[in-house]
Amino acid sequence: MKKLAWFGLLLALPVLAQATTVTFSALTVREVGSFLTNLPTDFYGLQPAAAKQMMDTMEVFILDVREPNEFQAGRIPGAVNIPxxxxxxxxxxxxxxxxxxxxxxxxxxxxxxALVFLKGQGYNVKNIIGGFKAWSDAKLPVEK
Structure with a gap:
């Protein structure tokens, strides 16, 4: 559970990095460093072909987190759009x-x-590495 809490911190790090008055304690830096060092090699990511294979062999929920106009322009078949x-x-x-x-x-x-947020909520989630662009570049099915 402690590691999942660090996922939330990862969402805040880019904002905190821009602040000029924020400093982190040595303990925080060590703990975040330890967390990042122990991330899985793929960090819960799937290459597009592996994602397609997973979609073909088991029941999955496909979540498109782009804006509605991006979703309307083209999407992975069966995807649900929630920005x-x-x-x-x-x-x-x-x-x-x-x-x-x-x-x-x-x-x-x-x-x-979205992956970091959903993992923190206990969901079984994977992210397509490279997103829709990588999916399209791999010539995998797209619907409009």
Whole structure:
């Protein structure tokens, strides 16, 4: 549980890094360093082909965290659109239990933020590395 709390801190780090008056204690720096050092190699990411294989072999929830106009322009078939900024207030739309969630955005950044948030909430979630761009570049199915 302690490690999941650090996921939340990762969301705040970019903002805190821009602040000029914030300093971290040596203990905080060591603990964050330890957490980052122990992240899994893939950090819960999936290459597009692996994500497609997972979608083909098991029941998954595909979550597109891009903006609605991006979603309308093209998406992974079967994806549900919940923009990352709306995710906290729309949690009720996500499957409960152990059903895996595959999340993606345009290039991976927003998907990574959603992954950190959802992992912190106890969800079984993976992020498509490189997002929709990598998916499209791999010539995987897209619907409009």
């Amino acid at each position: 990352v900024r709306e995710l906290p207030k729309r949690m009720g739309e996500l499957p409960k239990g152990i059903k895996p969630i595959i999340v993606y955005c345009g290039s991976g950044h927003r998907g990574g933020m």
